[in-house]
Amino acid sequence: MTASAVSLALLATACGSSDSKGEAKADAPAAAASSAAPAAKGKTDAELAGVIVKQADLPDHLVKEATAAEAAAGATATSDKPDCLPLVKAQSMAPVGKAAGTARTKAVAKPKDGGAADTPDAKMKAIMDALGANATAVTLSSYDGKGAEEAFAALKSAGTSCAAGYGVTQDGESAKVTKVAPGTPVTAGDEALAYTVEADSDGAKISTQLVVVRKANTVATFSALSLSGTAEQPKAVVDAQVKKLG
Template identity: 60%
Template sequence: MRSTLVRRSVVAASAVSLALLATACGSSDSKGGAKADASSSAAAPAASAAPAAKGKTDAELAPLLLTQAEAPKDSLVKAPSTAQVAALAGTTDKAECKPMVQAASMAPQGTSAGVARTQVSGTSGKAADPNASEADKVKAGLEMLSGVTGTSVTLTSYDGKGAEEAFTAFKKAGTACAGGYPMTQSGETIKVNKVAAGDAVTAGDEAASFVADFGDAETPAAAQLIVVRKGNTLATFSVQNLGGKPVLPKDVIDAQVKKLG
């Protein structure tokens, strides 16, 4: 049952698998000689404070998602249905690991003003030669299957310092949950065995990446979870493949973050 659950979770994630920080400052000049009185100085207007960043809504985030025309070659971009997102929803009884579960479930980190989702899938495998033997065709098919990778992309935007706080919580979770944690999806519990540092990501204002291993001896499985902050928006990438070796989708990340401006 465990291998079936893990396999189903990977397939589901593979099948369905940030905008602006407004700042302003004001300044004022005053002219006066040595005879300027104290009351005039006291009355001089103070520099206006920068307004708090306003998070984008679902409708404002949707156009910022990566499109088919902008995606890497040989990729398929498709928005997940409400039912598919619901099927991925996960929970954990380890509160410190909640940000990891949210990242894997296409759920917003913390409390966001808006959310938008899409999924970019592709394969690194190669089809068998049509003249190959049946055994070679089967082998090539299995290699292609193990190369199938799904990258779930979730954009979330926040008011004020919300994005920075949510990013910090995710980064802390990656370290706090190194020893693993349980995650429940659709009534079934998946045991994440361990969490380790993922591939380095340099996109956006700040980024963090972790690899969560939840496979077993029979079925290798792992997800690379990446969160990139750009201003007051987060782009979360959950990367899984059927071979248990989720490679960092640098081209997908770079293209998505570039679109955020």
């Protein structure tokens, strides 16, 4: 559906200030300390790179860092309905709104072939299992101040207002999302939500599982698809990532 989706599919195949008047002096120190408390600072790209899931965190997956081209393509993603842009960004490995830092990776579930593919039939089964494997795009976006709460709220609102679908354009390619429905509930982080996003791309029906988790001032998005057409919610990837966020 998007450049990041195509990349995942290929990977799956491969395997204030204080009171100025100075009144109530006795309480001034406490009041000043409270009003002068700095706003939360978001993590940088480098800091997020240190907490995003790696191969060691997901032994049953093939983990590969997202490319600069994929990040650039996500930045160009647009929608014919402005209210739906947060969903487009979440599925394109791009931050929702202005983030202080971003990190991206991809994780593909390894096929459970039950043994070595040493016969033609076994090799064919291994290939078909790989084609049907869940491929998940993981994006961490961290924000200053209340940015993370605002990004999460935008995604929550979009899930309702865009339930009937919307158009997507990214990197010169277009697709039509036909439905956004609630996914299997997720309990993680400070708040979480899940959607099943159905789309039509060049006649192909694609069902994507989108999970969003906010932990403090960082928002993690997980967009899972499968070449078989129906993806499963990437619970193992979500659990491993949330654990690393603390």
